[in-house]
């Protein structure tokens with residue numbers, strides 16, 4: 546490839562990643578605004594933490610290769626849903642749904658895909674609500690819709706997913722160890738779901754007593 550062509554590809558890739566980053570920041574801000582608003586109205590924060598991550602060019606390329614999708618900027622924008630990721634960790638399960646609804650009601654947010662791994666956990670026990678949305682960013686001369694993956698989960702779901710990610714997710718493991726750890730981690734996921742249910746019940750009790758009094 547001639548040097549001038551390489552430079553062009555490099556520049557376009559940088560621009561594309563910058564666009565995804567802007568969209569990611571927009572979505573992060575939307576959640577921060579919702580958190581502020583909610584805490585004024587209800588005197589508590591539904592969001593425990595927000596984190597963002599931009600996929601590296603290397604891991605974008607690996608994912609496309611794994612899925613047999615041609616490598617190219619247009620192909621990335623059409624086929625990759627998680628170049629920009631926003632993770633919102635909430636206190637309670639109903640905060641997860643409340644925040645997802647608030648986000649999706651906004652008139653500059655389009656929903657492309659919703660996967661509810663809370664209602665239907667993955668077979669390993671993983672729970673989270675995943676949304677793929679499109680939101681506009683405003684560039685010098687154009688308005689461009691960008692895809693962002695939003696993962697919403699509770700503190701208990703985050704605890705499990707975080708440790709699962711560190712120890713096992715997408716890692717090679719010998720089959721015996723795989724079965725042993727799968728069973729154990731599935732148990733832990735069930736315990737964490739139970740914890741969420743009980744914490745939610747405590748909060749419902751407190752809210753209920755406030756409404757009566």
Ligand code: 0O2
Pocket residue numbers: 627660667669671675705706707709710714
């Ligand atoms: P990372 O390192 O977190 O970025 P695909 O994205 O195509 O691989 P799919 O079915 O389109 O898979 O996406 P899915 O299942 O909705 O969710 C993908 C993301 O959810 C993952 O991103 C993880 O962040 C998270 N996730 C899904 N399953 C698990 C799990 O079993 N354990 C943990 N810890 N996280 C999970 P990445 O890009 O695979 O990984």
